[in-house]
Amino acid sequence: MASKKTNENEVTPENSNSRRDFIKKSGLFTALALTPSTLVVASENKWDEKIAEYLETVPLSIEVNGKKHNLNIEPRTTLLDLLREQLQLTGTKKGCDHGQCGACTVHVNGTRILSCLSLATMQQNAQVTTIEGLSKGKKLHPMQEAFIKNDGFQCGYCTPGQIMSGIACIKEGHANSREEIKEYMSGNICRCGAYHNIVDAITEVKEGGKEL
Amino acid sequence: MKNFQIIKALSSSSAVASITKDTSVMFIAGGTNLVDLMKKNVVAPDKLIDINALDLKKIEFLNGKVSIGALAKNSQVAEDQSIKEKLPLLALALAAGASQQIRHMATVGGNMLQRTRCPYFYNTDMPCNKRVPKSGCGAIGGTNRMAAVFGTSDSCIAVHPSDMCVALAALDATVLVEGPKGKRQINFTDFHRLPGNTPEKDNTLEIRELITSIEIPDNNFTKNVHYLKVRDRSSYAFALVSVAVALELKNNVISNAKLAMGGVAHKPWRLTETEDFLKGKTASEDIFKQAGKLGMKGARGYGDNDFKLTLGANAITEALTIAASK
Incomplete structure (x- = not known):
């Protein structure tokens, strides 16, 4: 039986500690640390670093692709780094990390945003959808199918962002012409230059009229 | 970080x-x-x-003015049906800025407070008086293709990067702020400032003041308006030069005109002299060409950005031509 993978940073209801509980315990550490032998053990286990890390984190409740997570994160963690580094959802790509390429586009509460410029702590109780959350079992999302059919990529690095943006582009009502699609997809750069086929894919999904 | x-x-x-x-x-x-x-x-x-979490997101159509909360998203304002009808110039300028993902995140107040994208400001290895006062200006004598041509100083030739602010400057908006001493209002054209000897200050907001909303007085600029943005690619790039034009035309005679430019100064650059020149004139190719030349009077290039003098004049002429033909 496969063991349930748990994240080091994840606080599950069973092992959740309130900050107050922690401080009580850390007070105990300090008392114990007065004994030299304990000090050595503390140093070996890097308790001081762990304590510092814990005190610099903030709690975050967030739902990603339908799954709720209760986490403790550093305030400087971007939503992109949270997804990739802590939740192991590496489908969302880090391109420029400065809001210039769109590879990190995800949906937050149904709206497309750049996860690299979004602080995760400011997405408290948000519902996030990433490229991993689009398919239903083995059935791909219509936009994923259209990208494959229309050859809407070459290297594929920008593709998760393009697909998330393309779905939003239609939902927002900005896919009424090739020109409009180009304008409202301009935040997603494709270095391979698959733009023509990306517009084809979005046009096909729009004209297919399926609910997205 | x-x-x-x-x-x-x-x-x-x-x-x-x-x-x-x-x-x-x-x-x-x-x-x-x-x-x-x-x-x-x-x-x-x-x-x-x-x-x-502050309640500053509303767009309200009040008696004689439109009030937009400082936390209204750029896309929310750009796509508001009533804004499109009553203030089409503002909607056009907002839609020309950034990308849809960024417009979904960025707020009106934040748009006003965004910093210059001058490469010397962004690169902490370079001198920049705006980032580190008295450290020098790397752009003067350096790479300055994006730099200002109006209102510069020996300390700074950076431009304000916003599109939205260019429209708001043209439309005589007012900025409402709240601070420790209470509330006050600032004329939009006085909100951003020229660099002088203190380029570290982008605007006239005082320490601890928070922008709460902007107000735009009602106007008749619902038809003959245009926001022309000239840039290195056709979307998702900062302006080399941009022009916001709002005209009132009666039988092809210009009864009222508002013009402002982006990408040319440390603040949205209002062209009041050109506005006065246009009032009472009959719209024509010749008049619009004269307006372009007049608009760029006093501009000064710094080498890489010398092209902005000609581009600016042509952009004014083009924006006026498009606005008048709507």
């Missing part, structure tokens, strides 16, 4: 009270510029005050 503390403000008065006198505590709204600046270590606050 340096780690920091973050707290959520539940009222504008508590938000204002949380700010200290230095830059170690900052407000954060959409964060699209601030987070980027923090990643580049251009700013490194110890504490952020998240103001997103």
Whole structure:
């Protein structure tokens, strides 16, 4: 039986500690640390670093692709780094990390945003959808199918962002012409230059009229 | 990025009270510029005050004016049906800025407070009087293709990067702010400032003041308006030069005109002399060409950006021509 993978940073209801509980315990550490032998053990286990890390984190409740997570994160963690580094959802790509390429586009509460410029702590109780959350079992999302059919990529690095943006582009009502699609997809750069086929894919999904 | 503390403000008065006198505590709204600046270590606050819970998101059509909350998203304003009908110039300028993802995040107040994209400001290895006062200006004598041609000083030739602000400058907007001394109003054209000897100050907002809303007086600029943005690619790039034009035409005679430019100065550049020239004239190719030349009078290039003098004049002429033909 496969063991349930748990994240080091994840606080599950069973092992959740309130900050107050922690401080009580850390007070105990300090008392114990007065004994030299304990000090050595503390140093070996890097308790001081762990304590510092814990005190610099903030709690975050967030739902990603339908799954709720209760986490403790550093305030400087971007939503992109949270997804990739802590939740192991590496489908969302880090391109420029400065809001210039769109590879990190995800949906937050149904709206497309750049996860690299979004602080995760400011997405408290948000519902996030990433490229991993689009398919239903083995059935791909219509936009994923259209990208494959229309050859809407070459290297594929920008593709998760393009697909998330393309779905939003239609939902927002900005896919009424090739020109409009180009304008409202301009935040997603494709270095391979698959733009023509990306517009084809979005046009096909729009004209297919399926609910997205 | 340096780690920091973050707290959520539940009222504008508590938000204002949380700010200290230095830059170690900052407000954060959409964060699209601030987070980027923090990643580049251009700013490194110890504490952020998240103001997103404040009730400042509404767009209201009041008696004689439109009020837009400082936390209204750029896309929310750009796509508001009533804004498109009553203030089409503002909707056009907003839609020309950034990308849809960024417009969904960025707020009206944050758009006004975004910093210049001058490469010397962004690169902490380079001198920049705006980032580090008295460290020198790398752009003067350096790479300055994007730099200003109006209102520059020996300290700074950076431009303000906003499109939205160019339209608001043309439309005589007012900025409403709240601070420790209470509330006050600032004319939009007085909000951003010229660099002078203190380029570190982008605007006339005082320490601890928070933008709460902007107001735009009702006008008749619902038809003959245009926002022309000239840039290195056709979308998702900052302006080399942009022109906001609002005209009132009666039998092809210009009864009222408002013009402002982006990408040419440290602030949205209002062209009042050109507006006065246009009033009472019959719209024609010749008049619009004269207006273009007049609009760029007094402009000065710094080498790489010399092209802006000709481009600016042509852009004014083109924007007027398009606006008049609508």
